[in-house]
Amino acid sequence: MKIFTSAQIHELDKYTIEHEPIDSIDLMERAAKAIARSIAEEWSTATPVVVFAGPGNNGGDALAVARLLAEQGYGVSAFLFNITGHLSADCAANKDRLVSVKKIQQFIEVKQEFDPPHLDAGTLVVDGLFGSGLNKPLAGGFASLVKYINASPASVVSIDVPSGLMAEDNTYNVRANTIHADLTLTLQQPKLSFLFAENQHYIGRLKVLDIRISEEGMAKTDARYHIVDENEVRPLLKKRSDFAHKGSMGNALLVAGSYGMGGAAVLAARACLRAGVGKVTVHSPKCNSLVLQISVPEAVVQLDQEETVFSEPVDAEDYTALGIGPGLGQSETTAIALIAQLRRTQCPIVADADALNILANHRAWLQQLPKGIILTPHPKEFDRINGHCADSYERLSRACDMAERLGAYIIVKGHYSALCKPDGHVAFNPTGNAGMATAGSGDVLTGIITALLARGYKQADACTVGMYLHGLAGDIAARSLGKESLTAGDIINYLPQAFMRLED
Numbered sequence: 001m002k003i004f005t006s007a008q009i010h011e012l013d014k015y016t017i018e019h020e021p022i023d024s025i026d027l028m029e030r031a032a033k034a035i036a037r038s039i040a041e042e043w044s045t046a047t048p049v050v051v052f053a054g055p056g057n058n059g060g061d062a063l064a065v066a067r068l069l070a071e072q073g074y075g076v077s078a079f080l081f082n083i084t085g086h087l088s089a090d091c092a093a094n095k096d097r098l099v100s101v102k103k104i105q106q107f108i109e110v111k112q113e114f115d116p117p118h119l120d121a122g123t124l125v126v127d128g129l130f131g132s133g134l135n136k137p138l139a140g141g142f143a144s145l146v147k148y149i150n151a152s153p154a155s156v157v158s159i160d161v162p163s164g165l166m167a168e169d170n171t172y173n174v175r176a177n178t179i180h181a182d183l184t185l186t187l188q189q190p191k192l193s194f195l196f197a198e199n200q201h202y203i204g205r206l207k208v209l210d211i212r213i214s215e216e217g218m219a220k221t222d223a224r225y226h227i228v229d230e231n232e233v234r235p236l237l238k239k240r241s242d243f244a245h246k247g248s249m250g251n252a253l254l255v256a257g258s259y260g261m262g263g264a265a266v267l268a269a270r271a272c273l274r275a276g277v278g279k280v281t282v283h284s285p286k287c288n289s290l291v292l293q294i295s296v297p298e299a300v301v302q303l304d305q306e307e308t309v310f311s312e313p314v315d316a317e318d319y320t321a322l323g324i325g326p327g328l329g330q331s332e333t334t335a336i337a338l339i340a341q342l343r344r345t346q347c348p349i350v351a352d353a354d355a356l357n358i359l360a361n362h363r364a365w366l367q368q369l370p371k372g373i374i375l376t377p378h379p380k381e382f383d384r385i386n387g388h389c390a391d392s393y394e395r396l397s398r399a400c401d402m403a404e405r406l407g408a409y410i411i412v413k414g415h416y417s418a419l420c421k422p423d424g425h426v427a428f429n430p431t432g433n434a435g436m437a438t439a440g441s442g443d444v445l446t447g448i449i450t451a452l453l454a455r456g457y458k459q460a461d462a463c464t465v466g467m468y469l470h471g472l473a474g475d476i477a478a479r480s481l482g483k484e485s486l487t488a489g490d491i492i493n494y495l496p497q498a499f500m501r502l503e504d
């Protein structure tokens with residue numbers, strides 16, 4: 001699913017109005033009907049409803065919803081904030097329509113002074129102050145109103161966007177002046193800012209309402225951001241030929257583990273095998289010899305000359321992919337071996353965990369990374385490499401810049417892991433769950449992506465399929481085991497079911 005920016009949404013509105021064709025007031029009515037329907041599904045007509053409408057089209061939606069709910073028998077009070085004396089045309093039209101409805105309990109157009117209504121726990125607030133047209137942080141009376149609503153025990157439904165939250169960039173926003181919704185009814189598509197962890201408590205539950213924006217318009221519009229779906233992943237999966245043999249299914253090299261972190265190498269190697277690779281070799285310090293041979297008997301174990309750390313680059317000529325970093329440690333010996341390994345390796349590479357921490361400590365080395373390298377930082381690892389980011393939007397922008405500059409594929413991991421490609425596009429992964437917030441989950445992802453690279457998937461496809469499978473395995477695991485007890489090893493154990501679901 002493409003994620004359009006507010007500016008693009010505005011253009012798509014116009015496209016729909018022109019090409020469907022439909023009057024803009026009727027498109028607004030369509031949105032309002034979908035919103036009123038969703039509200040009626042959850043709140044009975046006995047619920048007192050207080051609607052707050054702003055001066056733009058978000059306010060127009062809200063006034064139309066107020067009318068529709070009043071017509072259905074709800075007790076509705078509506079407040080329209082017209083401070084500047086200017087309403088959008090469709091907001092003004094909906095004001096006129098609302099006023100003509102006899103069933104509305106109270107309608108107040110606020111021009112200056114505002115005496116806020118009492119909001120108790122049984123009240124439903126409909127927040128239609130601002131949506132995708134918000135262009136600066138809320139201040140003054142609007143900020144006070146938002147704080148008043150947030151401090152009340154009322155339930156809050158936000159139309160399109162919780163008022164005060166920008167649809168994309170909130171880096172310089174005043175977060176205290178943002179509505180905390182219990183439910184956000186967003187139109188057509190989630191907004192970019194909804195995918196960021198720090199905005200979850202403003203959005204509450206999210207429902208996306210289809211308002212039938214022109215399919216043709218959306219198909220024609222290039223979106224920088226999109227959310228991956230199963231239909232995109234299925235065709236990317238490589239078929240296994242009947243004549244396959246282990247030599248034709250990829251030869252992966254994992255450089256992983258150090259003293260006390262042999263488990264990371266084990267997890268990456270097991271995940272790599274479960275992701276369908278022909279052969280796996282794990283290069284690890286001598287101390288991990290037994291643990292690897294016992295835990296992953298299918299893998300070839302190649303021991304470093306050192307007892308406790310990775311110290312010598314491996315001749316990677318025969319391998320079809322390299323995964324490097326899980327549990328590697330950050331000793332200076334390892335750092336030097338790592339950069340040597342990255343420089344001399346010709347096959348596709350995924351670098352994770354301590355490989356990234358080492359790069360963060362030697363930022364000049366970033367320029368020497370081979371083009372096409374895949375980096376899989378979690379947010380903290382990314383900030384170590386890049387410098388502190390104020391929020392997820394800034395981090396995403398910086399990751400996109402870095403991907404472009406280095407010609408790298410950067411996966412910033414999280415609930416919606418974001419794959420930033422060198423061409424500036426970003427793919428968000430929708431699978432996965434909070435049960436995966438457990439040590440070793442990232443090592444599993446590294447193993448999976450290494451396997452896919454080794455099998456010949458292009459970098460972008462290996463990342464997309466890898467992220468999707470990893471999260472899907474976690475989701476299937478959580479269904480059987482619950483989220484609390486899920487471990488990284490469980491994600492590996494459920495990879496077969498994830499594959500089978502995609503191959504169905």
Ligand SMILES: NC(=O)C1=CN([C@@H]2O[C@H](COP(=O)(O)OP(=O)(O)OC[C@H]3O[C@@H](n4cnc5c(N)ncnc54)[C@H](OP(=O)(O)O)[C@@H]3O)[C@@H](O)[C@H]2O)[C@@H](O)CC1
Pocket residue numbers: 009012013027028031054055056057058059060061088129130131132133134135136137138139142159160161187188211213
């Ligand atoms: N395809 C769709 O998705 C459809 C979307 N629809 C709906 O349209 C909504 C977008 O409507 P919109 O463009 O009119 O913007 P909206 O959010 O109402 O705000 C604009 C107004 O706010 C003002 N303003 C801005 N910031 C401010 C501030 N900090 N403090 C004070 N004022 C501020 C700004 O004034 P300005 O600064 O420009 O003078 C302007 O007056 C969208 O969210 C959805 O609900 C549906 O109706 C149909 C299909």
Ligand SMILES: Nc1ncnc2c1ncn2[C@@H]1O[C@H](COP(=O)(O)OP(=O)(O)O)[C@@H](O)[C@H]1O
Pocket residue numbers: 353377378413414415416417431432433434435436437438439440441442443444445470471
């Ligand atoms: N709440 C969540 N929802 C979805 N995926 C998650 C969640 N928490 C963690 N994950 C996934 O688990 C992995 C964790 O990776 P990472 O932070 O590197 O863990 P570790 O370093 O312990 O291996 C990432 O792929 C991430 O996307």
Ligand SMILES: [K+]
Pocket residue numbers: 058127128129130131158159160161162163
């Ligand atoms: K809103």
